[in-house]
């Protein structure tokens with residue numbers, strides 16, 4: 561893979577001129593790098609910025625994160641999705657407190673042993689915060705490397721990932737591993753774009769990129785066909801009474817675990833709504849493997865009684881206490897209208 565040997569100097573030069581200014585880059589403590597890397601998994605930089613700022617304002621140290629009450633943590637994460645990331649962050653923070661005496665570990669294997677930290681995150685934190693020369697291979701990096709070297713192996717297979725990771729390890733500049741990893745990710749995020757649309761004219765590797773030379777860019781990276789998403793039709797009940805709405809907590813395990821939701825059920829449309837209910841609107845939400853198509857009904861409750869584990873929440877509590885996932889975002893206007901007009 562000669563292309564990877566040629567890459568470091570042009571890539572680092574390009575990165576130093578073109579790197580986006582990001583808050584975790586200006587103060588790359590291990591805690592900052594780790595929190596930002598976890599937030600950036602499955603989420604775009606622009607969406608992460610404000611969450612990152614609020615998160616660090618509320619929880620400036622690993623000890624604060626370890627001690628944060630669950631509902632507060634979920635509230636800080638509300639809307640960012642993939643909530644198990646937040647739970648694992650806290651689990652790992654507690655590991656840092658208990659197993660590492662409150663100091664973030666500084667070697668790769670110890671970092672890799674933290675909850676929610678895989679090869680990629682361990683590589684990113686080790687190299688950026690501690691200058692350890694290990695690669696951090698995410699989807700962006702796999703795309704860049706497979707194109708640069710015209711590699712047609714399936715990048716979702718562990719053997720391919722391992723081989724590309726090893727090739728990067730063998731060729732990465734020992735004097736700047738953190739910048740090099742970030743530069744590769746940055747190139748993938750801003751220049752070597754997915755779906756056959758890279759901006760090769762702006763790429764520091766254009767002079768020696770094998771896929772550009774061979775005309776194979778739109779075939780790379782090679783991935784198996786995606787499975788179709790399962791579609792679930794759900795009925796959502798917006799149960800209101802005197803300026804409050806009923807919420808229930810989702811189970812501790814599985815999708816959106818432990819978050820609060822408007823009661824809903826899997827049911828083919830039209831749904832079996834009885835009594836005084838008004839059709840409120842439709843919404844949908846796309847998860848990785850599934851899509852929810854929801855119809856909401858507003859139900860005026862005749863009594864305060866709720867099943868066990870459910871709660872009544874007013875506007876303030878909905879905004880500040882209970883984390884309702886953005887899957888229900890389509891109904892937030894409707895809920896707001898009913899709570900505002902519902903009498904106090």
Ligand code: SF4
Pocket residue numbers: 704707708751752753758759760763764765766769770771772777
């Ligand atoms: S030349 Fe084009 S395809 Fe090759 S690495 Fe650069 S942006 Fe990607």
